Amino acid sequence: MIDISRVQKELQDCEKDRDSSGIRVCPKSDNLTRLTGTIPGPIGTPYEGGTFQIDITIPEGYPFEPPKMQFSTKVWHPNISSQSGAICLDVLKDQWSPALTLKTALVSVQALLSAPEPKDPQDAVVAEQYMKNYQVFVSTARYWTQTFAKNSSLEDKVKRLVEMGFGDAQVRSAIESSGGDDNVALEKLCSG
Amino acid sequence: MDDYLSGEEEDDYYYTSDQESLEGLDHDQSNLQPLSSSGNTAKVITKESLLAAQREDLRRVMELLTLKEHHARTLLIHHRWDVEKLFAVLVEKGKDYLFSGAGLTLVEDDPTFSPSSPMMMTCDICVEDVATHHMTRMDCGHCFCNNCWAAHFTVKITEGQSKRIRCMAYKCNAICDEDVVRSLVSETQPDLADKFDRFLIESYIEDNKMVKWCPSTPHCGNAIRVEDDELCEVECSCGFQFCFSCSYQAHSPCSCSMWELWRKKCHDESETVNWITVHTKPCPKCFKPVEKNGGCNLVTCICGQSFCWLCGGATGRDHTWSSISGHSCGRYQEDKEKQLERAKRDLYRYMHYHNRYKAHIDSSKLEDRLSDTILEKVSILEKRQLQLRDFSWVTSGLHRLFRSRRVLSYSYPFAFYMFGEELFKDEMSAEEREIKQNLFEDQQQQLEVNVEKLSKFLEEPFDQFADDKVTQIRIQVINLSVAVDTLCKTMYECIDNDLLGSLQLGIHNIAPYRTNGIERASDFISSREAAGEKCQPSNSGWNSEDTSCSPRKRPRKEGIYRNSQTTLLDLNLPADVIERK
Numbered sequence: 175m176i177d178i179s180r181v182q183k184e185l186q187d188c189e190k191d192r193d194s195s196g197i198r199v200c201p202k203s204d205n206l207t208r209l210t211g212t213i214p215g216p217i218g219t220p221y222e223g224g225t226f227q228i229d230i231t232i233p234e235g236y237p238f239e240p241p242k243m244q245f246s247t248k249v250w251h252p253n254i255s256s257q258s259g260a261i262c263l264d265v266l267k268d269q270w271s272p273a274l275t276l277k278t279a280l281v282s283v284q285a286l287l288s289a290p291e292p293k294d295p296q297d298a299v300v301a302e303q304y305m306k307n308y309q310v311f312v313s314t315a316r317y318w319t320q321t322f323a324k325n326s327s328l329e330d331k332v333k334r335l336v337e338m339g340f341g342d343a344q345v346r347s348a349i350e351s352s353g354g355d356d357n358v359a360l361e362k363l364c365s366g
Numbered sequence: 367m368d369d370y371l372s373g374e375e376e377d378d379y380y381y382t383s384d385q386e387s388l389e390g391l392d393h394d395q396s397n398l399q400p401l402s403s404s405g406n407t408a409k410v411i412t413k414e415s416l417l418a419a420q421r422e423d424l425r426r427v428m429e430l431l432t433l434k435e436h437h438a439r440t441l442l443i444h445h446r447w448d449v450e451k452l453f454a455v456l457v458e459k460g461k462d463y464l465f466s467g468a469g470l471t472l473v474e475d476d477p478t479f480s481p482s483s484p485m486m487m488t489c490d491i492c493v494e495d496v497a498t499h500h501m502t503r504m505d506c507g508h509c510f511c512n513n514c515w516a517a518h519f520t521v522k523i524t525e526g527q528s529k530r531i532r533c534m535a536y537k538c539n540a541i542c543d544e545d546v547v548r549s550l551v552s553e554t555q556p557d558l559a560d561k562f563d564r565f566l567i568e569s570y571i572e573d574n575k576m577v578k579w580c581p582s583t584p585h586c587g588n589a590i591r592v593e594d595d596e597l598c599e600v601e602c603s604c605g606f607q608f609c610f611s612c613s614y615q616a617h618s619p620c621s622c623s624m625w626e627l628w629r630k631k632c633h634d635e636s637e638t639v640n641w642i643t644v645h646t647k648p649c650p651k652c653f654k655p656v657e658k659n660g661g662c663n664l665v666t667c668i669c670g671q672s673f674c675w676l677c678g679g680a681t682g683r684d685h686t687w688s689s690i691s692g693h694s695c696g697r698y699q700e701d702k703e704k705q706l707e708r709a710k711r712d713l714y715r716y717m718h719y720h721n722r723y724k725a726h727i728d729s730s731k732l733e734d735r736l737s738d739t740i741l742e743k744v745s746i747l748e749k750r751q752l753q754l755r756d757f758s759w760v761t762s763g764l765h766r767l768f769r770s771r772r773v774l775s776y777s778y779p780f781a782f783y784m785f786g787e788e789l790f791k792d793e794m795s796a797e798e799r800e801i802k803q804n805l806f807e808d809q810q811q812q813l814e815v816n817v818e819k820l821s822k823f824l825e826e827p828f829d830q831f832a833d834d835k836v837t838q839i840r841i842q843v844i845n846l847s848v849a850v851d852t853l854c855k856t857m858y859e860c861i862d863n864d865l866l867g868s869l870q871l872g873i874h875n876i877a878p879y880r881t882n883g884i885e886r887a888s889d890f891i892s893s894r895e896a897a898g899e900k901c902q903p904s905n906s907g908w909n910s911e912d913t914s915c916s917p918r919k920r921p922r923k924e925g926i927y928r929n930s931q932t933t934l935l936d937l938n939l940p941a942d943v944i945e946r947k
Binding site: 179184269 | 490491492493494514517518520521534535536537538
């Protein structure tokens with residue numbers, strides 16, 4: 175029942191203005207049910223400079239049911255779980271409309287990064303810190319951005335790990351199997 | 367025969383056997399009249415009449431606002447079928463506010479969009495080019511292709527959101543036109559369209575505080591609609607009597623929350639559990655509760671394990687009266703003893719009230735069976751050629767007995783909570799509580815005495831008695847019926863005004879007392895239908911019926927209790943008593 179043609183059109187549409195929006199959606203699987211969205215951290219926020227990856231699952235009833243979205247990049251934000259990356263956002267739940275698209279949903283997620291709603295938290299610890307100790311929150315969020323969402327290309331990551339003394343092919347497969355996260359890849363390389 | 371009158375002197379409250387008292391009944395009845403005639407507004411809504419009932423409210427809104435039916439329904443669902451409230455919003459805030467609040471958007475037909483001219487348009491949902499005649503524009507102006515609409519409706523109906531399916535456009539609050547939903551869904555999924563219709567129709571019950579499903583199990587399929595007051599007790603046409611506010615069995619003069627507590631208490635026998643915790647200790651080896659029946663503090667369980675009663679710890683067997691060898695647990699005991707005293711007292715208190723409550727419930731069950739034998743007696747009497755020909759006093763007395771027995775049994779849980787500490791600990795001082803309790807218990811006792819007397823008279827083998835003796839019994843039964851009715855009424859008034867009425871917390875309310883017993887909901891007849899035909903003799907007709915038709919013709923083969931309306935008798939009877947004199 176998934177409307178494949180609509181998803182395809184959405185992907186094309188997104189590709190057209192990826193330079194201006196910075197938002198990308200790439201398929202993870204051939205059947206277009208699993209995708210990866212990428213959004214840049216909004217300027218003027220602790221997330222600035224980071225690139226955030228979001229796992230997207232297209233449900234059977236799409237676009238009449240909302241797509242499932244979850245951060246795969248670790249984020250420190252009151253409405254995003256610091257553990258699982260689950261997002262608390264109305265348009266992904268009851269306010270979803272079939273007229274919305276993956277791109278508009280990602281824009282909403284991006285907007286959520288700029289405008290947290292600590293009163294309706296997904297992560298209580300972060301929300302409490304946001305309300306009681308805003309400065310600490312900002313520096314934690316910035317630190318997380320630097321650590322987990324730093325905008326480095328694949329080649330940069332490979333180079334960094336190779337410099338640490340691992341073999342090129344080994345590094346590439348480790349990065350690939352850890353979803354592009356060079357920190358996870360490093361852990362794998364060290365343990366394996 | 368004199369035996370029946372022996373109680374007379376000690377109980378001056380309710381009767382004297384002379385004729386004067388019968389004359390007085392006329393007066394009594396006129397007092398009671400407003401009570402019995404107030405109401406009779408509850409209606410049974412069956413599957414068949416549900417549509418008509420709903421349509422009545424729809425018509426009022428449609429006529430006032432010149433709307434189509436589905437628009438009126440959208441407004442009414444939003445306002446939970448409260449027509450008065452809807453009209454109030456209209457008057458106060460205006461039509462636009464009313465409409466937009468309910469997600470109702472009415473736009474004039476857009477001439478640029480005509481489905482007759484074949485044109486291609488892109489549907490924003492599936493991003494396909496679709497011929498305009500395969501697209502549908504909602505009242506809010508948003509236009510998408512029929513396939514997308516149908517898919518959207520399918521998801522929403524399956525999710526159980528039939529009553530308020532919003533337009534697909536982002537942030538559009540408009541509710542989709544039910545005709546469009548129905549026609550688009552039924553094309554491919556007729557089952558789902560039926561489901562949609564059912565949800566819409568049942569919204570009249572689900573979203574309406576004046577209508578409730580009859581809580582009978584197995585469910586009779588009916589719903590009951592009340593007119594003015596949700597605080598009442600009704601009888602569904604299936605015979606089930608329930609409290610409209612809480613949907614449990616009728617329980618006045620207990621308030622709903624008292625009844626809820628009592629039900630739970632009786633159910634989990636919490637007092638027994640309480641007693642076990644206080645009086646026993648689990649054996650440290652087999653964990654069975656062990657009760658100490660005397661002796662020293664070294665207790666031996668049937669499993670052979672010895673343990674210290676004071677601390678519950680396992681010990682050896684060597685001990686003296688005051689100590690156990692190798693074991694010491696000096697313990698401050700006062701606390702424990704207080705707890706024990708308290709639990710004991712609470713348990714006895716509960717047992718007192720529960721025993722009486724149960725006794726009356728049991729009696730009423732026995733009396734229920736008795737009604738058959740009493741009816742038999744009546745038919746025997748009728749065959750005998752007695753002076754007295756009217757035996758409606760028997761059935762009336764029986765009704766009165768059932769009703770007052772019910773009141774009496776529920777008055778015990780009421781008293782348990784009213785004068786206990788659970789609910790109103792800080793509401794009354796100890797003296798105040800005592801005065802009120804005495805006042806209430808006096809009334810309760812008087813009611814009880816009279817109910818028992820009534821029961822006794824009705825159980826007499828009066829079918830074998832001589833003429834004059836039957837006449838005597840008749841007078842007793844009639845007088846007692848009136849007395850019992852008055853006592854019930856007084857008790858309700860006392861509860862309403864002096865007991866619950868004086869409390870700070872206004873959360874305890876009781877359904878009003880009705881002389882004629884719990885209101886039987888009458889069949890729903892839509893006002894249009896009713897206007898067409900002459901007013902059917904519904905419940906309101908039975909008073910006149912009593913006097914107009916000869917009591918001998920009363921259908922007596924039918925069970926008296928759960929029958930058609932013609933057997934609903936005026937319990938006060940005096941009208942006919944006086945007529946005969």
